Amino acid sequence: MPVNTQAGEPRTPPFNAEAARRLREALGMTPAHVAYGIWAAYGIQISPSTVASWELAESTPTEAELTALAGALWCAPGELLGAPGTLREYRLALGLAPDDLALRIGMDQSAYERLEAGGKWSGNDRQAAALAEALDLPTPALIRFTGQDKKLTELLTSAAATRWQAYVRPVGKLVPLPKQHIQDVLQELHTDYQASMTATLNWGGGEGTDDSGKAGRAFLDDILAEFWERVGRQRP
Incomplete structure (x- = not known):
């Protein structure tokens, strides 16, 4: 899709x-x-x-x-150039023309140019891998450019709020990291999310439940950034 x-x-x-x-x-x-x-x-x-x-x-x-x-x-x-942030900037940093990059990843040039202009990614896994290799993309950028960040955010949210063990494999399908690495990060996210909920409930007073909900939502709002930060921290 x-x-x-x-x-x-x-x-x-x-x-x-x-x-x-x-x-x-x-x-x-x-x-x-x-x-x-x-x-x-x-x-x-x-x-x-x-x-x-x-x-x-x-x-x-x-x-x-x-x-x-x-x-x-x-x-x-x-x-x-400064640090690249968009697909076009990654391409410019390497001095590649759109037609050259499109050829390298096996994509029609017009389709690639639409993608670079903010269009939709409809490529396959092979093309995504070729894009990452051609532009030397860090994994977070590849996930963004192929439109998978929303799906990853949903998986991470569920992992933090429910049983994280059930999401190791689905996350691993999106993020090319060792299984143990993903397990460690998901467990951390789950533990910290639950701790934030518990801490606010222990503040006392009649608004404890509401406060815990706010703390939990704040944690989940930043969960994708938290995931990438912890992934980077755990790399050797």
Whole structure:
């Protein structure tokens, strides 16, 4: 079933203005040198003032300009970007064109471009694995981009509130982690959720039950973030 691709909406790339300036200065180049290099190698005409504007974070380069700037500065596009957050940003960081990435994961280019623009993931497990490999995606990002975060949240909520043992296998089907690792994290979530409920009930007063409900809902509202944090903490 097609599912929404979370965090796939296009936005301005997280351009690292300071990195662009630092790399240029390390090469002994002026903004004029960079502008000329971009025009000579990529045929994109920009002014030295535009390069300076990028470095002052007053404006940001387009995707084509970013690729050309990286070429002029002899660096990878990822060195000019902050931490990627969207599918498009992960692709830009590696300097991949949409058609190249679509070919690598075995997906029609137009289908991939719709996905990157915030469309729906309808690929299979093989394509998801290929996407993760091509973009070197961390597991949380892969889960988001393939629209599985909602399902994972539901499983984690049930695991914390009921018998966590019953959810080890379903969670393992979504998250490629060792079984023991998943068991440990689910048990932690269950224990902490139950403890939060019990603690508020012991506060005393007539509103104890209501307070425990609020504490429990607050814990469950953040359960996906808690899961990833604990997964990272338990990694060797």
